[in-house]
Amino acid sequence: MRSLSLVWRKLVTVIAVCAFVLPVITANAAEKTVRWKLAMTWGTNLPPFTDAPKQMAEMVEKMSGGKFLIRIDSSNKHKSPFGVLDMVKLGQYDMAHSASYYWKGKDIALLSLTTMPFGMTTNEQYSWFYYGGGMELMQKAYEKHKVLSFPGGNTGAQMGGWFAKEINTLDDLKGLKMRIPGFAGEVMAKLGLTVTNIAVGELYMSLERGTIDALEWVGPGMDIAMGFHKIAPYYYTGWHEPATELQFLVNKRKFDKLSDKNKEILTVAMKLSAYDMYIQNYHMSSEAWAKIKTDYPNIKVRTFPAEIMKAMREANEELLAEKTAKSPMLKEILDSQKAYMQKARSWTQISDFAYLKDNL
Numbered sequence: 001m002r003s004l005s006l007v008w009r010k011l012v013t014v015i016a017v018c019a020f021v022l023p024v025i026t027a028n029a030a031e032k033t034v035r036w037k038l039a040m041t042w043g044t045n046l047p048p049f050t051d052a053p054k055q056m057a058e059m060v061e062k063m064s065g066g067k068f069l070i071r072i073d074s075s076n077k078h079k080s081p082f083g084v085l086d087m088v089k090l091g092q093y094d095m096a097h098s099a100s101y102y103w104k105g106k107d108i109a110l111l112s113l114t115t116m117p118f119g120m121t122t123n124e125q126y127s128w129f130y131y132g133g134g135m136e137l138m139q140k141a142y143e144k145h146k147v148l149s150f151p152g153g154n155t156g157a158q159m160g161g162w163f164a165k166e167i168n169t170l171d172d173l174k175g176l177k178m179r180i181p182g183f184a185g186e187v188m189a190k191l192g193l194t195v196t197n198i199a200v201g202e203l204y205m206s207l208e209r210g211t212i213d214a215l216e217w218v219g220p221g222m223d224i225a226m227g228f229h230k231i232a233p234y235y236y237t238g239w240h241e242p243a244t245e246l247q248f249l250v251n252k253r254k255f256d257k258l259s260d261k262n263k264e265i266l267t268v269a270m271k272l273s274a275y276d277m278y279i280q281n282y283h284m285s286s287e288a289w290a291k292i293k294t295d296y297p298n299i300k301v302r303t304f305p306a307e308i309m310k311a312m313r314e315a316n317e318e319l320l321a322e323k324t325a326k327s328p329m330l331k332e333i334l335d336s337q338k339a340y341m342q343k344a345r346s347w348t349q350i351s352d353f354a355y356l357k358d359n360l
């Protein structure tokens with residue numbers, strides 16, 4: 001009787017394997033491996049920027065059971081840090097990891113999807129992207145470029161930059177050559193600076209050789225490793241990039257060809273790796289800042305004087321009026337951000353801000 005029951009159980013197991021497991025294995029084996037290439041604006045090793053696409057590709061590989069593989073090329077390989085939008089658009093790469101405000105020369109509306117001077121904080125901006133209509137507006141803006149754009153990791157509030165000399169008046173700024181991208185660069189140009197954008201690999205050399213007098217990069221977690229403080233020890237607090245969101249760019253035609261499963265895997269991996277980069281960068285800056293007084297006593301932390309902040313705000317408002325008059329898409333995005341920020345800021349004020357103000 002016992003042996004009959006054993007035989008019966010074995011038979012049931014064999015039937016179950018044939019009926020349920022084998023078709024899955026066969027389907028998985030039959031599924032063609034998808035191989036994609038991603039171009040980064042960054043060099044090979046620039047944590048946490050380079051960790052976001054790396055982590056995303058690892059998650060995609062694991063979740064797809066090795067059936068969706070993404071190779072990552074740094075700018076050392078493709079040699080075109082600011083050409084990745086075009087490369088994805090033309091299908092030379094399937095994806096890229098970059099920042100939307102680098103495309104302001106091609107399309108001014110795309111500038112507003114990274115961060116804006118005096119704009120939203122990271123929490124406010126993520127709320128806008130995912131629940132306040134931001135994702136839909138971003139897609140609308142990228143439609144004519146035939147790519148999809150997704151959040152790619154946030155730096156949180158950035159520092160205002162490194163200056164060789166202390167800045168006390170508006171006159172101290174006039175004539176300075178500074179690396180500062182995005183809308184903030186245009187604000188600084190209005191204040192009399194000569195503004196440029198330079199790829200990350202050339203930043204230190206440009207400052208050392210005097211091609212530029214000042215620069216902003218990110219925050220202590222990334223800046224101190226670059227050594228800027230050795231040449232320009234005045235480190236200003238930020239106003240210009242309160243929530244810099246990097247981006248994943250995806251060729252739309254290639255995305256549409258993916259199976260529903262791979263679309264979901266890729267989307268989930270991008271979202272998770274983007275949020276993880278924000279946390280990683282917060283950690284890196286906390287660690288670096290904790291050591292700043294003991295390890296780097298020559299760094300002098302400053303905040304721009306009220307006169308300069310006022311001039312920056314005014315220049316910002318004038319430029320916004322000028323640019324939005326020319327680009328309805330930019331206006332639509334900025335109007336949406338402004339309305340959302342008004343709502344979200346009241347909450348920030350009575351929650352995080354109220355807490356911090358009494359607990360520093």
Ligand code: CA
Pocket residue numbers: 158216217218241
């Ligand atoms: Ca920056």
